[in-house]
Amino acid sequence: MQNIPAMLSVGEVARRSGVAVSTLHFYEAKGLISAERSGGNQRRFRRGVLRRVAVIKVAQRTGIPLGEIKAALDMLPADRPVSGEDWRRMSAAWRDDLDHRIAQLTALRDQLGSCIGCGCLSMEDCPLRNPADRLGKDASGARLIAQDS
Missing domain, CATH: 1.10.1660.10 (Multidrug-efflux Transporter Regulator; Chain: A; Domain 2)
Structure with a gap:
């Protein structure tokens, strides 16, 4: 032995x-x-x-x-x-967070083609995502993605 x-x-x-x-x-x-x-x-x-x-x-x-x-x-x-039971409890608690992040990434992936795909590549005046730079008037930074989720 x-x-x-x-x-x-x-x-x-x-x-x-x-x-x-x-x-x-x-x-x-x-x-x-x-x-x-x-x-x-x-x-x-x-x-x-x-x-x-x-x-x-x-x-x-x-x-x-x-x-x-x-x-x-x-x-x-x-x-x-x-233990296996410990893992089931931990993974169940993390599942909702993972589902939320998956949904955010899926939405981001789905927006990539329609937004940047237009060819304008304008961060200030995108007619689809930021017409007349309305977001720039409120504050600086990338806030739109967080608002969509």
Whole structure:
């Protein structure tokens, strides 16, 4: 029978998770994961950190901000790995945000061809999106996209 270590070094976590050591240090500094210190002051991680790192990576790929990931992980006990039920709860909470961002991106994609496609490329006086530069009279900046969503 193979001897499975109770604690993993930062290098072992990096190798097994596919995340750079510097990224693990960053996650630790941000409070997303935690390590204990050995007698020689080396980081040692509980095996459950591998599941936490997997959750962080998947959530980041979907565009969830690190602050929201941390808030979700903070709701879980630190002494056990993330369970399937934990993941279902977290992902359900993030689903509405993802659906909203998908809708915003779809609307933006659908507007690109009709607006810039006219060929005028005018930021001040687009007859479709900003006739007579009415937006410029109110304030500066790109506000129209946020108003449409």
